[in-house]
Amino acid sequence: MPVDIKKIPLPCYVLEEDLLRKNLTLIKQVSEIAGVEIILAFKGFAMWGAFPIVREYINGATASSLNEARLCFEEMKTKSHTYCVAISDDEIDELLKYSSHITFNSLNQFNKYKEKAKTAGVSCGIRVNPQYSEVTTELYNPCSPNSRLGMCIEHFKETLPETLEGLHFHALCENDSYTLEKTLQAFEKKFAHLIKQAKWINMGGGHLMTKQGYDTNHLIQVLKAFKQRYPKIHVILEPGSAFVWQTGSLYSTVLDVVENNGVKTVIVDVSFTAHMPDCLEMPYRPRITGAIDPVEGKPTYRIGGTSCLSGDFMFEYSFEHELKEGDTLVFEDMIHYTMVKTSTFNGVKHPSMGIWTKENTFKLLKKFGYTDYKNRLS
Ligand SMILES: Cc1ncc(COP(=O)(O)O)c(C=O)c1O
The missing domain is CATH 3.20.20.10 (Alanine racemase)
Known part of the structure; x- marks a missing residue:
């Protein structure tokens, strides 16, 4: 069953247990046979x-x-x-x-x-x-x-x-x-x-x-x-x-839509530099559910991160519908090398972490708050 966004505290990395077990089964088989x-x-x-x-x-x-x-x-x-x-x-x-x-x-x-x-x-x-x-x-x-x-x-x-x-x-x-x-x-x-x-x-x-x-x-x-x-x-x-690999996503919310020089940017409540750093480091373009590379005539937006770093954005994606405040954006395949690399840069809210269980319930593992930010510094 797909993840039910209504049951998740956003923003959040959600690992899907079924998908994890699928990968683990394959790895175990390779290990045993080889x-x-x-x-x-x-x-x-x-x-x-x-x-x-x-x-x-x-x-x-x-x-x-x-x-x-x-x-x-x-x-x-x-x-x-x-x-x-x-x-x-x-x-x-x-x-x-x-x-x-x-x-x-x-x-x-x-x-x-x-x-x-x-x-x-x-x-x-x-x-x-x-x-x-x-x-x-x-x-x-x-x-x-x-x-x-x-x-x-x-x-x-x-x-x-x-x-x-x-x-x-x-x-x-x-x-x-x-x-x-x-x-x-x-x-x-x-x-x-x-x-x-x-x-x-x-x-x-x-x-x-x-x-x-x-x-x-x-x-x-x-x-x-x-x-x-x-x-x-x-x-x-x-x-x-x-x-x-491909066992879960980062779920985020659109906080604002800004437009300058004809370029529309949706600002989401997550950051590329703080929460998906490989997108900028490698760099690579993450898949976003329901979005495609820019197509003329379709609603098209840059995706802006919530930190103040100028480069904390992804170039344009097109969507089927106009985006608005409160919409959910799902960045796919955000489990490997994401959670381990995040930072509290800019003090921006750190996404929670949880598991979408095989029983189709959400298990929250960690919610971040002010003390997580404060305790990294002194
Ligand atoms: C020494 C070493 N072992 C294992 C790994 C894991 O590699 P991967 O996640 O690409 O399978 C790395 C990744 O940098 C590594 O440096």
């Missing part, structure tokens, strides 16, 4: 009120900071596969407490903390850079020339350092299995001798297996073939987006 471990990357989705549902299907997560590792321990009820770009002395002990695996970004950091990790019984890995990526948006390309992410092959000798058990690469972003296949070719060309010595390989995220048209059978084939080439290895995938 014989690999698939864990959730918190950086893409960390709405922990939904973790009890996630835990019915998978039982691991990857953390990229101490806060995420702790959240994993507390709310996923398991230790995390942790990868941090850099770890500080005042974080390492606590980080190890919450981690089953720890991937370092450099051999320098591995050497610094390997003894502590050994004592804590945490399996160590190193992020490597396969220097191959099909990610075209530079902001999201971990393998751009001179990238700081992962070590290139020239830093390694013929054997893996003692106690280094895993290799990790992350070179995909919203890619398909054919890109993974080519990335693996590049990875193996450089690192095959080290892969043979490793206990586990983490193939990072960016595997968008829940997107319509993604060839999951091919993904399974690629993973099985890899495992045949390296029979002793444990394979881990850590997608974020794929878990919550």
Whole structure:
């Protein structure tokens, strides 16, 4: 059943349980058939009120900071596969407490903390850079020339350092299995001798297996073939987006319609920069329910965010009807990398967060108020 807007406090991010379960079912199937471990990357989705549902299907997560590792321990009820770009002395002990695996970004950091990790019984890995990526948006390309992410092959000798058990690469972003296949070719060309010595390989995220048209059978084939080439290895995938791809929207209300120089802008009670930052960062144009790219003759509006940032708007969309104060605008697919990235910039009202349950009820998880804004500052 579709979400009943009358039952939701607007503005609000609404995760739809049925859609989440659909994605989780597919991910679990891939994991079982391919014989690999698939864990959730918190950086893409960390709405922990939904973790009890996630835990019915998978039982691991990857953390990229101490806060995420702790959240994993507390709310996923398991230790995390942790990868941090850099770890500080005042974080390492606590980080190890919450981690089953720890991937370092450099051999320098591995050497610094390997003894502590050994004592804590945490399996160590190193992020490597396969220097191959099909990610075209530079902001999201971990393998751009001179990238700081992962070590290139020239830093390694013929054997893996003692106690280094895993290799990790992350070179995909919203890619398909054919890109993974080519990335693996590049990875193996450089690192095959080290892969043979490793206990586990983490193939990072960016595997968008829940997107319509993604060839999951091919993904399974690629993973099985890899495992045949390296029979002793444990394979881990850590997608974020794929878990919550197209599982919910951001519901907003039109507060005003302004017109300058013949351009009409509807002002909504959400902000692109504060609540949908990737729209400006990436940038990309979000889908809005019932709206299309501008068509002459149809009611057409820019969509303006509620912050004072001049660029906090999206260029024109056309609608079937004139828009007016009080109308609802629904920004689609706003669950991955949205809630985790929001800010309280400008003090604008932060959307609530909730779940549209499979019983067709609304479960409010969080409503934001003045103290949330105030407590971020001092
Ligand atoms: C190391 C690492 N793992 C996993 C992910 C999750 O990627 P995605 O959400 O595209 O699947 C990211 C995303 O940036 C990442 O940097």
